[in-house]
Amino acid sequence: DGGITQSPKYLFRKEGQNVTLSCEQNLNHDAMYWYRQDPGQGLRLIYYSQIVNDFQKGDIAEGYSVSREKKESFPLTVTSAQKNPTAFYLCASSKRGYNEQFFGPGTRLTVL
Amino acid sequence: RKEVEQDPGPFNVPEGATVAFNCTYSNSASQSFFWYRQDCRKEPKLLMSVYSSGNEDGRFTAQLNRASQYISLLIRDSKLSDSATYLCVVNRFSGGYNKLIFGAGTRLAVHP
Numbered sequence: 001d002g003g004i005t006q007s008p009k010y011l012f013r014k015e016g017q018n019v020t021l022s023c024e025q026n027l028n029h030d031a032m033y034w035y036r037q038d039p040g041q042g043l044r045l046i047y048y049s050q051i052v053n054d055f056q057k058g059d060i061a062e063g064y065s066v067s068r069e070k071k072e073s074f075p076l077t078v079t080s081a082q083k084n085p086t087a088f089y090l091c092a093s094s095k096r097g098y099n100e101q102f103f104g105p106g107t108r109l110t111v112l
Numbered sequence: 113r114k115e116v117e118q119d120p121g122p123f124n125v126p127e128g129a130t131v132a133f134n135c136t137y138s139n140s141a142s143q144s145f146f147w148y149r150q151d152c153r154k155e156p157k158l159l160m161s162v163y164s165s166g167n168e169d170g171r172f173t174a175q176l177n178r179a180s181q182y183i184s185l186l187i188r189d190s191k192l193s194d195s196a197t198y199l200c201v202v203n204r205f206s207g208g209y210n211k212l213i214f215g216a217g218t219r220l221a222v223h224p
Contacts, residue, residue, distance in 0.1 A: 041216050042114075042199070042213075042217065043156070043199075043214040044214075045211055045212075048211070050209065056209060088153075090155055099144040099146070099203050100146070101158075101212060103157070104155060105154070108153075
């Protein structure tokens, strides 16, 4: 089955630790995205990548980093510089030139 | 002012009712519009795209009014399974790339 997978589903970390969230897709989509969702708020774009080895900052990139070494993979690192990292993180992908985005199941990150 | 605004609800309706959600957007240059559905603690899923001429998919009808920068979603004959949060989404072209902007969502609760 084609789709987007994110792991882990739940993640707990101590304050000050970096953590990497995984996102893999087998839809052959060129574009991939990372969003953050907080209670009662819309999804906010962290980073996006239109093609391998290229990515751009979204609206709230501070304290996050990404890489896009393979078409299928777009991992997100939440660094210790992110002041309020506890949130629901969603990865999405789309065909290049198309606006419809398809989402993975998300990772709930809790920083203790 | 938020770029995409929705009434947060909740809308509490009985099964079989007709319910309408509204959404306004501020960027007059937006060209693509969508409704996504998000179940509690799950990822958003594309419900339907919204076209200028309006479009219908079974019990769901979406309308777009570009002059008023207003989008609507009508659900007829509500089912218990329609209970979810409905996200209004518009695109924004920025820095040479197309991005999606998500509203905070309208919550619908259908009761027996």
